[in-house]
Amino acid sequence: xxxxxxxxxxxxxxxxxxxxxxxxxxxxxxxxxxxxxxxxxxxxxxxxxxxxxxxxxxxxxxxxxxxxxxxxxxxxxxxxxxxxxxxxxxxxxxxxxxxxxxxxxxxxxxxxxxxxxxxxxxxxxxxxxxxxxxxxxxxxxxxxxxxxxxxxxxxxxxxxxxxxxxxxxxxxxxxxxxxxxxxxxxxxxxxxxxxxxxxxxxxxxxxxxxxxxxxxxxxxxxxxxxxxx
Numbered sequence: 231x232x233x234x235x236x237x238x239x240x241x242x243x244x245x246x247x248x249x250x251x252x253x254x255x256x257x258x259x260x261x262x263x264x265x266x267x268x269x270x271x272x273x274x275x276x277x278x279x280x281x282x283x284x285x286x287x288x289x290x291x292x293x294x295x296x297x298x299x300x301x302x303x304x305x306x307x308x309x310x311x312x313x314x315x316x317x318x319x320x321x322x323x324x325x326x327x328x329x330x331x332x333x334x335x336x337x338x339x340x341x342x343x344x345x346x347x348x349x350x351x352x353x354x355x356x357x358x359x360x361x362x363x364x365x366x367x368x369x370x371x372x373x374x375x376x377x378x379x380x381x382x383x384x385x386x387x388x389x390x391x392x393x394x395x396x397x398x399x400x401x402x403x404x405x406x407x408x409x410x411x412x413x414x415x416x417x418x419x420x421x422x423x424x425x426x427x428x429x430x431x432x433x434x435x436x437x438x439x440x441x442x443x444x445x446x447x448x449x450x451x452x453x454x455x456x457x458x459x
Contacts, residue, residue, distance in 0.1 A: 234289060235339060235402050240255050244341060248314025249288070249368060258354075264347040270337055276318070276332040276340060277307050283321030283342040284328065286365065289313055292338030293405050298330035305331045310337075310396050310404070319365040322348045324438050335405055380416055382456065388415040389425040391456035393435075395438045403436075403443035411444070416435055450452040 235243065241262050244250045267290065270276065276287050279298075289311040296317065297305035311317075311332070320329050322345060333438040352358040363457075379391035392415040396404045408422040415422065426444065429435045434452050436445035446452065 235291055236339075240267055240339065240341060241291065244314060244337075246286055246314075246396055248312070249316045249365050251314070254357065257351075257355065257357060257361055260351060261343055262341070264351070265341045265343045268342050269338060270334040270338050272336055274334045276334075277328045278331045279328055281328040283345055284318065284324060285322070285342060285346075285348055286316050286318040286362075287332060288316040288341040288343075290339035290341055293335040294338050294340075295333050295335050296330065297304065300409055307410055309372060309414075310335070310406070313396050315368070316365050317369060319348075319362050321345060322352075322362055349406055379456075385415070385417045385421045386425045386428070387456045387458070389417055390429065390452045391415075393426075393444055393454060394431070394445060394452040396444075397446040397449040397452070403439070403445040405443050407442055430432065 244262065245255075245258055250261065253261075265288075277284055279301075289453075291313070294311040295307050296309040296311060297307050299305045317330075317332060318328075320326070348358075348362065352362070375395060379388060379395060382388045384390060389411065392411060393404065396406070396414075404411075408419045408426070411417075412419050412422045417425075426435060426439060429452065430437050430439055432451070434446070434448045434455075436447055439445045
């Protein structure tokens with residue numbers, strides 16, 4: 231679980247990691263000056279599908295789930311939040327309600343830029359819309375990886391790909407159950423259990439891993455296996 235940060239530490243981390251590291255420093259300074267550092271408890275939602283339009287959130291510490299689905303379906307777990315990642319820009323871009331759900335998996339700290347502040351920034355700086363749009367591009371990159379992982383025909387390779395993709399989560403271990411990993415990899419719990427045991431035997435995961443969390447030792451080996459023809 232990520233360590234709790236004070237405001238100065240949170241600002242410094244967000245400036246150096248993820249979206250804010252890609253925008254002009256003066257714009258990053260304005261985003262942080264107008265943002266609020268907030269805490270959420272386990273299973274608490276920052277927003278849910280269909281909620282009124284709102285601002286963006288950046289993950290400072292802890293772990294959270296990103297859940298989404300088409301409008302007529304129940305949101306499903308598709309990814310875990312990575313430290314420094316921001317999301318929620320859809321409402322700013324479209325003026326429409328929330329299209330997904332962001333929920334704390336553990337105690338988390340989030341940096342929140344309200345929608346009204348996003349609009350003020352856009353009114354004062356012509357570069358703001360482009361900068362906020364970069365969040366969408368980064369999100370599309372993640373979705374392309376999700377699709378790529380799910381297109382693998384072999385269940386073990388799908389599971390390896392998902393575990394590798396989540397290995398960057400800022401926690402000591404990936405805080406998901408075998409059932410939850412199965413949802414993300416389109417595999418049964420039995421398939422996940424067997425795959426994790428094989429990966430641990432190969433030295434890619436810690437021994438005894440996989441009941442409520444997965445500890446990755448060799449992410450490169452997982453990636454190489456998942457991409458084998």
